[in-house]
Amino acid sequence: xxxxxxxxxxxxxxxxxxxxxxxxxxxxxxxxxxxxxxxxxxxxxxxxxxxxxxxxxxxxxxxxxxxxxxxxxxxxxxxxxxxxxxxxxxxxxxxxxxxxxxxxxxxxxxxxxxxxxxxxxxxxxxxxxxxxxxxxxxxxxxxxxxxxxxxxxxxxxxxxxxxxxxxxxxxxxxxxxxxxxxxxxxxxxxxxxxxxxxxxxxxxxxxxxxxxxxxxxxxxxxxxxxxxxxxxxxxxxxxxxxxxxxxxxxxxxxxxxxxxxxxxxxxxxxxxxxxxxxxxxxxxxxxxxxxxxxxxxxxxxxxxxxxxxxxxxxxxxxxxxxxxxxxxxxxxxxxxxxxxxxxxxxxxxxxxxxxxxxxxxxxxxxxxxxxxxxxxxxxxxxxxxxxxxxxxxxxxxxxxxxxxxxxxxxxxxxxxxxxxxxxxxxxxxxxxxxxxxx
Amino acid sequence: xxxxxxxxxxxxxxxxxxxxxxxxxxxxxxxxxxxxxxxxxxxxxxxxxxxxxxxxxxxxxxxxxxxxxxxxxxxxxxxxxxxxxxxxxxxxxxxxxxxxxxxxxxxxxxxxxxxxxxxxxxxxxxxxxxxxxxxxxxxxxxxxxxxxxxxxxxxxxxxxxxxxxxxxxxxxxxxxxxxxxxxxxxxxxxxxxxxxx
Numbered sequence: 203x204x205x206x207x208x209x210x211x212x213x214x215x216x217x218x219x220x221x222x223x224x225x226x227x228x229x230x231x232x233x234x235x236x237x238x239x240x241x242x243x244x245x246x247x248x249x250x251x252x253x254x255x256x257x258x259x260x261x262x263x264x265x266x267x268x269x270x271x272x273x274x275x276x277x278x279x280x281x282x283x284x285x286x287x288x289x290x291x292x293x294x295x296x297x298x299x300x301x302x303x304x305x306x307x308x309x310x311x312x313x314x315x316x317x318x319x320x321x322x323x324x325x326x327x328x329x330x331x332x333x334x335x336x337x338x339x340x341x342x343x344x345x346x347x348x349x350x351x352x353x354x355x356x357x358x359x360x361x362x363x364x365x366x367x368x369x370x371x372x373x374x375x376x377x378x379x380x381x382x383x384x385x386x387x388x389x390x391x392x393x394x395x396x397x398x399x400x401x402x403x404x405x406x407x408x409x410x411x412x413x414x415x416x417x418x419x420x421x422x423x424x425x426x427x428x429x430x431x432x433x434x435x436x437x438x439x440x441x442x443x444x445x446x447x448x449x450x451x452x453x454x455x456x457x458x459x460x461x462x463x464x465x466x467x468x469x470x471x472x473x474x475x476x477x478x479x480x481x482x483x484x485x486x487x488x489x490x491x492x493x494x495x496x497x498x499x500x501x502x503x504x505x506x507x508x509x510x511x512x513x514x515x516x517x518x519x520x521x522x523x524x525x526x527x528x529x530x531x532x533x534x535x536x537x538x539x540x541x542x543x544x545x546x547x548x549x550x551x552x553x554x555x556x557x558x559x560x561x562x563x564x565x566x567x568x569x570x571x572x573x574x575x576x577x578x579x580x581x582x583x584x585x586x587x588x589x590x591x592x593x594x595x596x597x598x599x600x601x602x603x604x605x606x607x608x609x610x611x612x613x614x615x616x617x618x619x620x621x622x623x624x625x626x627x628x629x630x631x632x633x634x635x636x637x638x639x640x
Numbered sequence: 641x642x643x644x645x646x647x648x649x650x651x652x653x654x655x656x657x658x659x660x661x662x663x664x665x666x667x668x669x670x671x672x673x674x675x676x677x678x679x680x681x682x683x684x685x686x687x688x689x690x691x692x693x694x695x696x697x698x699x700x701x702x703x704x705x706x707x708x709x710x711x712x713x714x715x716x717x718x719x720x721x722x723x724x725x726x727x728x729x730x731x732x733x734x735x736x737x738x739x740x741x742x743x744x745x746x747x748x749x750x751x752x753x754x755x756x757x758x759x760x761x762x763x764x765x766x767x768x769x770x771x772x773x774x775x776x777x778x779x780x781x782x783x784x785x786x787x788x789x790x791x792x793x794x795x796x797x798x799x800x801x802x803x804x805x806x807x808x809x810x811x812x813x814x815x816x817x818x819x820x821x822x823x824x825x826x827x828x829x830x831x832x833x834x835x836x837x
Contacts, residue, residue: 301742505725
């Protein structure tokens with residue numbers, strides 16, 4: 203039955219319609235961009251001849267033949283025409299793909315929720331393959347009773363649901379010295395935003411009973427990197443979650459299955475995956491990931507430590523280098539995401555001329571604490587070059603700074619916490635490039 | 641379990657805590673009894689570490705540099721090593737013991753970790769070649785950059801500065817110019833990036 207339906211041999215539409223299914227995304231975009239430049243504003247253009255995608259039944263086999271049954275895909279995957287929407291890595295960034303990072307394809311996503319299979323990954327010793335039955339969580343240190351919990355135990359605590367962004371502290375870190383990587387997937391894609399289901403860490407700590415002297419916790423992962431970070435007790439008791447679901451389903455293995463720590467608004471490194479132990483202590487541990495790494499070197503050779511919060515940030519996801527304008531002049535949608543580790547994003551400003559003049563973008567969708575926000579700006583593009591930027595405001599009154607403003611305070615070697623304003627230069631053909639402006 | 645909670649979970653046994661609680665603090669809390677000298681450390685280093693980190697901690701290829709880099713932190717290309725950057729020796733012991741060698745973590749004995757830590761000190765010119773490190777003299781060793789770190793000061797230096805109603809129109813004297821282009825570098829992976837029509 204489905205032989206008839208798997209119509210992969212579809213011919214490309216001869217004229218102005220449809221995506222040639224067998225063409226690569228890149229070739230398609232390139233061709234479309236050329237077409238757009240050649241045909242001036244196609245707005246409400248009258249068709250010269252009937253569109254075969256409408257008039258020719260042979261080009262619409264889905265209209266005539268049966269499709270897959272409900273038993274074909276017990277766990278569904280995206281359309282094959284979305285095969286280009288994938289995580290990507292940058293080989294030269296790290297010495298090894300096991301202690302490395304890949305990037306969320308922000309340029310292809312919309313709304314505020316990141317699909318689980320596209321959430322960027324950052325491992326220090328690869329993905330620990332654990333099963334729920336073997337899972338144990340230990341609480342020890344300055345507690346009344348050191349405790350061990352199984353997965354079944356965790357599932358009997360009261361649960362909460364929250365959407366939070368997780369941003370790697372090194373997101374945009376390659377851009378401190380200037381425009382380097384060409385695409386928001388690479389410059390801003392060490393981030394994802396999902397709805398977590400989990401138990402407030404406070405409830406689990408209280409089960410063991412925190413001693414008065416207990417001022418810090420040390421969460422530790424079960425993977426071979428034995429990831430550890432020191433977190434002040436105030437944060438642990440405030441909004442941290444011991445999470446076991448993301449977007450409704452179990453955590454993906456690469457996101458810490460079966461259990462990870464959620465540390466809202468704070469740098470991703472602290473969200474310990476494959477969480478196996480939490481120690482309570484009276485002072486921080488100063489472990490490798492909070493001394494050698496995740497400390498921010500300033501120009502005078504001294505370094506900030508414990509830079510936990512991720513400051514307000516935004517990026518235009520389309521147009522962007524991987525998502526050029528392909529339709530030519532006329533009505534054009536600018537869209538992007540904004541977030542802050544210190545609250546919500548009530549406002550985003552957008553500029554088309556590199557920061558000379560700004561307009562307020564239109565926020566759309568839920569505005570949740572320490573979660574991604576989606577913004578849009580619709581305008582009539584006249585086909586002239588653009589210098590696009592977005593500027594986030596968070597609920598504390600903080601306004602996203604330029605990269606130059608950040609460099610004045612920090613220099614160029616701090617690696618982490620680059621929340622500077624991003625510029626995309628869009629040329630007459632709609633092609634976008636990562637640039638710096640002055 | 642304490643009276644206040646839900647009565648979930650069970651008390652951890654001493655042996656269980658001992659098996660998982662391996663963390664070390666700057667004040668030495670958590671250090672096991674043991675010792676190791678530079679010469680022993682060199683032997684272990686050559687066998688277990690040098691293939692990635694080089695015979696003298698200088699690193700092979702893109703693997704992390706362990707030694708040297710002194711005086712580079714305020715320069716253009718800082719070399720951040722255990723000697724030039726790390727604040728505490730306890731972090732070296734803890735991290736080597738918990739996570740190294742890469743791909744075979746937690747395979748070193750406590751004495752081997754003491755010896756390797758002594759060798760790392762030696763390769764950074766911080767001790768003589770007859771130095772022996774143990775749980776007893778551990779606290780006497782301090783690293784050069786211990787005072788090189790300070791608590792996040794963004795609340796004082798940045799948050800108030802980057803606040804307030806920003807300029808909305810005619811914010812620059814004239815048109816804005818492009819000063820740097822990523823296409824010149826051309827280091828982005830090919831997949832998915834549209835460069836020219």
